[in-house]
Amino acid sequence: MACFLIEGGRKLEGEVYCKGAKNAVLPILAACVLCPDVTLTNVPELSDVSRSFKILEFLGCEIERDKDRAHIKTDGIKNLALGSDLTSKMRSSVIFLGSLLGRFKMSQASYPGGCELGARPIDMHLDAFRRLGADVKDMHGSIRCVCKESNLKGSSITLSFPSVGATENIILASVLANGETEIINPAREPEIEDLVSFLNRAGADISIESGSIHIKGVRSLKKVSYSIMPDRIEAATYMAFAAANEGNVLIRNCCPNHFESVTASFREMGCNVEIYKNSVYIRAPQRLKAIRVSTMPYPGFPTDAQSLIMAALLRAEGTSVIVENIFDSRFKVSEEFIKLGASLDIVGRAAIIKGVDEIYSADVSARDLRGGAALVAACLCARGKSCISGISHIDRGYENMEGNLRSIGASIERISKEQDEKG
Ligand code: EPU
Numbered sequence: 001m002a003c004f005l006i007e008g009g010r011k012l013e014g015e016v017y018c019k020g021a022k023n024a025v026l027p028i029l030a031a032c033v034l035c036p037d038v039t040l041t042n043v044p045e046l047s048d049v050s051r052s053f054k055i056l057e058f059l060g061c062e063i064e065r066d067k068d069r070a071h072i073k074t075d076g077i078k079n080l081a082l083g084s085d086l087t088s089k090m091r092s093s094v095i096f097l098g099s100l101l102g103r104f105k106m107s108q109a110s111y112p113g114g115c116e117l118g119a120r121p122i123d124m125h126l127d128a129f130r131r132l133g134a135d136v137k138d139m140h141g142s143i144r145c146v147c148k149e150s151n152l153k154g155s156s157i158t159l160s161f162p163s164v165g166a167t168e169n170i171i172l173a174s175v176l177a178n179g180e181t182e183i184i185n186p187a188r189e190p191e192i193e194d195l196v197s198f199l200n201r202a203g204a205d206i207s208i209e210s211g212s213i214h215i216k217g218v219r220s221l222k223k224v225s226y227s228i229m230p231d232r233i234e235a236a237t238y239m240a241f242a243a244a245n246e247g248n249v250l251i252r253n254c255c256p257n258h259f260e261s262v263t264a265s266f267r268e269m270g271c272n273v274e275i276y277k278n279s280v281y282i283r284a285p286q287r288l289k290a291i292r293v294s295t296m297p298y299p300g301f302p303t304d305a306q307s308l309i310m311a312a313l314l315r316a317e318g319t320s321v322i323v324e325n326i327f328d329s330r331f332k333v334s335e336e337f338i339k340l341g342a343s344l345d346i347v348g349r350a351a352i353i354k355g356v357d358e359i360y361s362a363d364v365s366a367r368d369l370r371g372g373a374a375l376v377a378a379c380l381c382a383r384g385k386s387c388i389s390g391i392s393h394i395d396r397g398y399e400n401m402e403g404n405l406r407s408i409g410a411s412i413e414r415i416s417k418e419q420d421e422k423g
Contacts, residue, residue: 003389004402007411008361008382012247014408016238018254019044020068020228022397023304024194026052026092027168028228029072031195033059033099034175035202037223038072044231048396051090058086059100081108084141088113090396091165094122097145098169101134102176105147108139116368119328124159124166131155132173132181154179154217162187162297167213168195175204177217186213189298190258194229201226232258233304234398235280237373239263240308241405243271243284244315244381249408252279261301265293265309269316290318290355295325307333307374314342314378316355323350333371336364340382358383366390369397376401380410 020042029052032038043049045068053063053070060076080100087093087110100107112122126136126143132152134145154177157170167187174181186192188208196206196213202224205216235254242249243266256263256275263273263280269288274281290313295303303326313320314337324330331346338344339362343354361384366372372394379386391414394401402412 001389002391002414002416003387004376004379004391005413005415006376006379006386006388008380008384008386010245010380010409010411012242012245012249012380012405012408012410015250015252016404016408017252018230018234018238019399021191021194021231021233022046022048023164023189023233024191025049025228027095027172027191027195028198028226029053029056030092030095030099030168031172031199032056032061032072033074033077033096034103034172034199035221035224036074038074038202039225040070040072040228041068041226042228042230043068043070044228045399046395046397047392048090048092051086052092055082055086055093055096058082077104080104080106081142082110084110087111091120094125094165095168095172097125097143098129098172101129101145101147102152102173105151106145108142108144110142116329122165124161124163125169128157128166128170129173131157132170132177134173152177154181154215156182156184158184159186161185164189164192167192171195171199171206171213171215174215174217175199175206176220177215179217181215181217183213183215184211187297190229190232190255198224198226230254233302233370235259236262236302236305237308237377237398238404239266239280239282240305240312240374240377241380241410242282243269243288244312244377245410246284246286247408248283250279250281254278254280256280259302259305261299262305262309265291265301269312288312288316290316290320290353292321294323297326303327303330304370306330307371308377310334310351310353311337311374311377313353314340314344314356314359315381316353318355320353320355321350322353325349332367333374336371336375337378339364340378340386342378360384361386363387363389366393369393373398373401376405376412380405380412
């Protein structure tokens with residue numbers, strides 16, 4: 001088991017380059033099942049992406065990968081049931097239920113894993129499959145969906161909350177259905193738009209309107225090439241690293257209009273943020289100002305950047321309040337921040353952070369992906385040497401984080417447990 005050794009206290013300066021978005025590539029890999037032949041570029045090297053390729057291979061797809069390019073042929077798909085060995089470590093394995101059901105009229109998958117952020121039910125996904133004409137059964141921990149007639153039938157589906165995963169699953173299940181499907185109150189995250197542009201390029205007929213998405217069923221999809229959008233949360237992460245460490249950093253290959261709520265928060269904290277077409281520049285002051293921020297569905301402040309902004313606020317001047325409105329339990333990292341000397345309290349859905357003058361090194365443990373990245377941000381500004389274990393969580397969503405950080409002046413090293421014991 002590897003960990004990060006970080007020596008805090010270095011200012012960050014230079015340029016980093018964002019990779020393809022994890023939360024866009026994962027549903028698009030599931031969507032490949034609907035197309036005969038797909039070439040993807042800007043595919044990030046992440047452990048969750050490797051898990052998705054393992055699922056595609058298990059289904060029977062032919063896959064060639066070369067750096068950030070992947071070629072997937074789906075003619076050979078013969079398996080339609082995913083066991084827990086393939087689903088238990090990744091939330092987005094659940095999205096294969098929709099694409100397999102859409103193309104093969106049946107699908108089966110064990111319950112999905114992923115970051116533990118409180119209860120993460122999939123009731124909206126399953127209710128929607130039923131509305132489209134599938135029989136959905138829980139077979140002792142495995143969900144089996146079977147189309148009751150020869151094809152699914154378009155329907156109007158209203159989501160009680162704009163769930164990202166449910167919106168994706170409905171789109172994937174209904175692309176080849178008979179008639180039109182309407183999703184009312186869908187998620188509007190940029191990753192949904194990326195999935196829709198990928199599918200439309202492959203011949204789907206999907207339109208996004210304000211407050212709804214309309215999917216007109218087509219007979220089949222065709223061969224397609226597509227480049228994955230840049231990762232807005234990776235960009236937000238490097239902004240947080242810079243903000244917490246008196247940074248002077250240019251973040252390239254990103255779409256700043258995908259994270260305006262994040263750039264607004266860093267400005268409010270006293271950072272100088274300059275927006276360009278495909279990059280964002282951030283220069284942070286010696287001490288940040290406290291702010292209040294609440295997570296909301298897009299275009300609100302993203303829950304995925306919540307623990308990162310918290311890390312930056314640990315040493316801010318004044319008291320900050322962060323309200324988490326998307327997940328029930330996304331403050332686990334606060335216990336690790338306290339080990340570093342932070343002063344914070346969790347009261348229901350709110351975290352109250354009293355900025356301290358200094359935080360100090362400690363041995364801490366990443367328990368989820370974004371919380372892990374937030375620990376990196378905090379340890380970079382902690383006095384002394386810290387060790388972060390559990391970094392496999394970080395590898396799920398960031399390609400070569402330590403290399404990028406070193407290139408902008410951080411002292412961070414990945415060591416294996418064995419090395420750790422020797423040294
Ligand atoms: N929810 C339900 N029932 C459902 C579906 C969702 O109650 O059937 C609830 C969830 O429990 C949660 C809320 O709705 O409280 C939002 O969940 P959503 O379905 O929108 O999230 P997701 O699809 O499980 C994706 C991202 C997450 C990101 C959220 C919110 C992927 C693979 N995951 O999760 O990303 O936090 O949307 O934006 O796209 C991450 O990258 O670190 C990450 C956790």
